[in-house]
Amino acid sequence: MYKSLNSLNERIIKCVKCQRLVNFRESVALKKTKRFIKDNYWGKPVIGFGDPNAKIIIVGLAPAAHGGNRTGRVFTGDKSADFLFKCLHQAKLSNQPYSIHLNDGLVLKNVYMTPALKCVPPEDKPKAEELKKCFVYLSEEISYLENAKIILALGKIAFESCVKLFNLKPSLYKFIHGAEYSISKKLKILACYHPSPRNVNTGKINEEQMLEVLNIVSKC
Numbered sequence: 001m002y003k004s005l006n007s008l009n010e011r012i013i014k015c016v017k018c019q020r021l022v023n024f025r026e027s028v029a030l031k032k033t034k035r036f037i038k039d040n041y042w043g044k045p046v047i048g049f050g051d052p053n054a055k056i057i058i059v060g061l062a063p064a065a066h067g068g069n070r071t072g073r074v075f076t077g078d079k080s081a082d083f084l085f086k087c088l089h090q091a092k093l094s095n096q097p098y099s100i101h102l103n104d105g106l107v108l109k110n111v112y113m114t115p116a117l118k119c120v121p122p123e124d125k126p127k128a129e130e131l132k133k134c135f136v137y138l139s140e141e142i143s144y145l146e147n148a149k150i151i152l153a154l155g156k157i158a159f160e161s162c163v164k165l166f167n168l169k170p171s172l173y174k175f176i177h178g179a180e181y182s183i184s185k186k187l188k189i190l191a192c193y194h195p196s197p198r199n200v201n202t203g204k205i206n207e208e209q210m211l212e213v214l215n216i217v218s219k220c
């Protein structure tokens with residue numbers, strides 16, 4: 001399993017299938033932003049990380065421009081990560097309440113985390129053909145996570161990507177925060193609002209709601 005996942009990840013990191021996203025991820029890495037001006041940005045596709053034997057898979061949308069695209073790890077070094085890891089730690093699914101850089105000592109517990117789209121899209125809006133191209137990676141990746149019992153899909157795009165992955169009828173699988181569905185004989189999916197600053201600041205999701213969702217997946 002590890003060998004297959006490792007070789008998949010090696011292929012993903014070299015991927016240049018979506019020219020628009022290749023240009024964008026590299027231009028963000030070159031221009032940077034003021035507060036991270038001294039950092040060496042990753043600027044490449046961002047692979048999954050965590051425990052390949054985990055029962056819980058957390059699927060996000062894509063790396064953030066100055067988060068994962070900078071640090072090289074999904075949900076690392078941005079506001080979404082601050083919120084998510086505070087909650088993951090409270091739910092005992094990570095060893096620390098922060099995810100700030102690759103060598104910060106973070107260990108996920110019973111969790112594997114990955115973006116549905118491996119490259120940062122402009123304005124967080126991927127095109128359908130980009131999702132389609134990247135979808136093959138997500139599909140292969142999930143096939144290696146043999147002990148998984150539940151997918152926690154963060155946001156509508158991540159949720160819909162997973163529904164597509166299992167050839168399910170979208171009309172029967174609606175993205176509703178907290179809704180849980182069976183998607184195969186051994187796997188369930190739970191929909192959750194993305195922990196983006198916009199959703200957190202507007203009150204669409206708060207720590208209590210996120211913890212409720214994390215407690216459900218922890219019990220699987």
Ligand code: SF4
Nearest residue numbers: 015017018118119134
């Ligand atoms: S989004 Fe996926 S398919 Fe497109 S370039 Fe990045 S890794 Fe490749």
